Amino acid sequence: MVKNETKFWQEIKRNTPQIKWTRIENSSALGTPDLLGYNANGHFFTVELKVIKGNKITFSPHQIAFHVKHPNNSFILAKHLVSRDVKLYEGSKIEQLVACGLKLEACASTLDACRLMLETL
Numbered sequence: 001m002v003k004n005e006t007k008f009w010q011e012i013k014r015n016t017p018q019i020k021w022t023r024i025e026n027s028s029a030l031g032t033p034d035l036l037g038y039n040a041n042g043h044f045f046t047v048e049l050k051v052i053k054g055n056k057i058t059f060s061p062h063q064i065a066f067h068v069k070h071p072n073n074s075f076i077l078a079k080h081l082v083s084r085d086v087k088l089y090e091g092s093k094i095e096q097l098v099a100c101g102l103k104l105e106a107c108a109s110t111l112d113a114c115r116l117m118l119e120t121l
Contacts, residue, residue, distance in 0.1 A: 031062030067091035
């Protein structure tokens, strides 16, 4: 059975052909985001993928620390399983995201808007 995050990753890859992605599967550097992206403007950025059922988004202390330490060009991309909503948050907002969950205003709120934002960094 394919995990929800793996399905989400495949959906992202399919819908963002202009972004060159590297999937990071790293057990030695805890907290490192799931994806390294590179867009046509020559910008690198990281994306943490989250698939959730409710409003709350759970992060490990290492993930929080990563985004606090690297607040620029880092993002969290969350997909709600029930509503299928996709929201993009700046990594600098991780502590607010932990506190507010999906009620926090996103910088982009559809998969297409998320794609456009990441492509034009």
